[in-house]
Amino acid sequence: MIRLPVLLTSLALAAPAVAGDLASSYGPDAARVAAVVAPATDFAAPEPFEARPLGAATATGGTPGALLPNLSPEARMQATLGEAIFEKLWVPAPTATRASDGLGPLYNARACAGCHEKGGQGRAPVLKLGRSGAEGGGVAPGIAGWHPVAPDPGLGRQLQDFAVTGLQAEGQLAIDWHAVELPLSGGEVAHLRRPVPRVTPALDPATRTSLRMPPALYGLGLIEAIPEAAIRAGADPEDADGDGISGRVAEVPSASAGGVRLGRYGHKAGAATLADMVAGAFSTDMGLSTPLVPDPWGDCTAAQTACRAWPSGEDAGLRDSREVGGEALTAVADYVAALALPGRRDVAAPEVLAGKAVFAAAGCPACHRPKFVTARSPADPARSFQLIWPFSDFLLHDMGPELAVDLPEGVATGAEWRTAPLWGIGTTGRTRFLHDGRARSPLEAVLWHGGEAAAAQARVVAMPPADRAALIRYLESL
Numbered sequence: 001m002i003r004l005p006v007l008l009t010s011l012a013l014a015a016p017a018v019a020g021d022l023a024s025s026y027g028p029d030a031a032r033v034a035a036v037v038a039p040a041t042d043f044a045a046p047e048p049f050e051a052r053p054l055g056a057a058t059a060t061g062g063t064p065g066a067l068l069p070n071l072s073p074e075a076r077m078q079a080t081l082g083e084a085i086f087e088k089l090w091v092p093a094p095t096a097t098r099a100s101d102g103l104g105p106l107y108n109a110r111a112c113a114g115c116h117e118k119g120g121q122g123r124a125p126v127l128k129l130g131r132s133g134a135e136g137g138g139v140a141p142g143i144a145g146w147h148p149v150a151p152d153p154g155l156g157r158q159l160q161d162f163a164v165t166g167l168q169a170e171g172q173l174a175i176d177w178h179a180v181e182l183p184l185s186g187g188e189v190a191h192l193r194r195p196v197p198r199v200t201p202a203l204d205p206a207t208r209t210s211l212r213m214p215p216a217l218y219g220l221g222l223i224e225a226i227p228e229a230a231i232r233a234g235a236d237p238e239d240a241d242g243d244g245i246s247g248r249v250a251e252v253p254s255a256s257a258g259g260v261r262l263g264r265y266g267h268k269a270g271a272a273t274l275a276d277m278v279a280g281a282f283s284t285d286m287g288l289s290t291p292l293v294p295d296p297w298g299d300c301t302a303a304q305t306a307c308r309a310w311p312s313g314e315d316a317g318l319r320d321s322r323e324v325g326g327e328a329l330t331a332v333a334d335y336v337a338a339l340a341l342p343g344r345r346d347v348a349a350p351e352v353l354a355g356k357a358v359f360a361a362a363g364c365p366a367c368h369r370p371k372f373v374t375a376r377s378p379a380d381p382a383r384s385f386q387l388i389w390p391f392s393d394f395l396l397h398d399m400g401p402e403l404a405v406d407l408p409e410g411v412a413t414g415a416e417w418r419t420a421p422l423w424g425i426g427t428t429g430r431t432r433f434l435h436d437g438r439a440r441s442p443l444e445a446v447l448w449h450g451g452e453a454a455a456a457q458a459r460v461v462a463m464p465p466a467d468r469a470a471l472i473r474y475l476e477s478l
């Protein structure tokens with residue numbers, strides 16, 4: 001017998017707007033898809049396929065870093081090739097073995113795996129940098145509402161805390177934690193902590209910053225397979241339905257796909273495709289050029305002359321002269337796209353089902369949209385037409401002043417963040433939550449929600465402790 005949460009009887013279910021023009025995405029399947037992704041209304045038993053976050057692509061074992069089980073042999077070989085490049089430690093140029101050089105001159109890590117071990121979440125955040133407004137000459141790519149953020153003139157777009165021998169790193173990042181207490185119903189008290197970045201040597205006061213945790217990369221290939229129109233259908237920029245929640249689409253230029261696309265990756269949805277995201281990572285985090293981001297000096301600014309003059313790993317004798325050639329870049333993107341998630345735990349446990357009802361009643365699905373169906377794609381059968389459970393609408397939401405930074409990105413203001421997908425938050429050993437990693441549990445993450453999510457947060461603060469416990473149990477089952 002499922003005990004319904006108190007809130008469920010007093011609140012209308014906050015259903016995301018999924019109607020939209022699904023026909024353009026799914027053709028003759030549109031009605032079937034609409035029925036399948038409709039919000040749950042019965043919490044007495046699990047929904048069909050609820051335990052399989054990636055549909056048929058869900059990992060069969062519990063090992064993080066497993067590849068999608070339904071890949072073709074060719075796709076599996078390609079992903080394995082990409083995995084080797086993802087794990088490889090790059091070295092500074094020049095070396096005799098040309099295939100692995102070109103690191104830096106400034107960098108944060110020598111391998112992708114340095115921040116995403118086995119595709120998982122990183123241990124420490126990086127610090128994004130920038131100057132806002134016209135002062136730095138930020139370039140607007142002709143997208144309405146784009147914030148003209150320029151790189152910091154001395155340090156670029158990110159603080160690199162390593163440099164090749166002979167050059168100095170830009171600085172070291174430390175975090176000061178400020179304790180915050182939040183009383184909850186039933187006499188409980190949450191002990192939260194707010195991060196304040198501290199850089200040595202100190203930054204110019206005009207430099208704006210944003211701490212960013214390296215996310216786990218599991219399931220990202222299925223996110224790429226969601227039709228743009230299905231995500232756009234959930235947007236409600238003017239809050240036409242009056243629920244206080246106004247998800248906005250992030251429009252971003254895409255180097256890999258060309259033109260302006262819907263941003264789906266990164267904490268502010270700043271990248272449209274995995275190839276764009278991975279090319280950006282090679283450049284900013286490791287100082288490696290690719291056909292999509294061709295500067296061999298990575299994030300060094302014109303003022304960093306010694307860095308710009310440093311020998312590069314580009315090889316003019318090769319057809320694909322970049323430090324990371326187009327085929328290697330594609331292989332790494334294909335590897336990331338092939339990372340699987342394990343199945344959910346205990347979907348039929350009574351407390352988990354009770355927590356699922358609390359999740360719905362508190363209004364969480366308005367942003368953490370449980371279900372999508374991926375596009376039909378004969379060329380990519382592993383990811384084609386799967387019912388997936390990311391728990392995100394992939395839209396930007398104003399999350400209030402506590403989570404806001406003073407550095408906008410693309411069309412996202414400092415206060416707007418992409419709804420974090422909740423799949424895997426309980427099953428993949430995550431210990432840090434939110435864009436800057438301040439939260440140490442899913443509950444702490446919820447308690448920092450403000451802005452458009454303030455009402456949902458207030459319901460969690462005020463609900464009976466037993467409902468809160470069920471909600472936590474549900475989140476841990478995801």
Ligand code: HEC
Pocket residue numbers: 086108109110111112113114115116122125126212213214215216217220264265266267268270274277278281282285286332336
């Ligand atoms: C120094 C640490 C660091 C290194 C090295 C690094 N990343 Fe990341 N990665 C991050 C951070 C931080 C973010 C979040 C960025 C943001 O918010 O825009 C991220 C985000 C991503 C995302 C988007 C995840 C999502 O859920 O939207 C992908 C994909 C990714 N990285 C892949 C890679 C690959 C591939 C490499 C190697 C080429 C790499 N990363 C190297 C720190 C790192």
Ligand code: HEC
Pocket residue numbers: 245267359362363364365366367368397399403417418419420421422425432433434435436441442443445446449452453456457460475
């Ligand atoms: C208005 C939209 C919105 C609503 C409503 C909302 N969230 Fe969120 N949630 C977000 C956004 C955006 C983020 C990412 C914020 C960040 O990284 O700073 C997030 C992050 C999270 C995280 C951290 C995930 C991670 O990987 O770090 C958890 C857990 C979470 N939400 C749970 C909930 C629960 C439970 C509810 C209902 C009580 C809820 N959220 C309601 C938008 C929302």
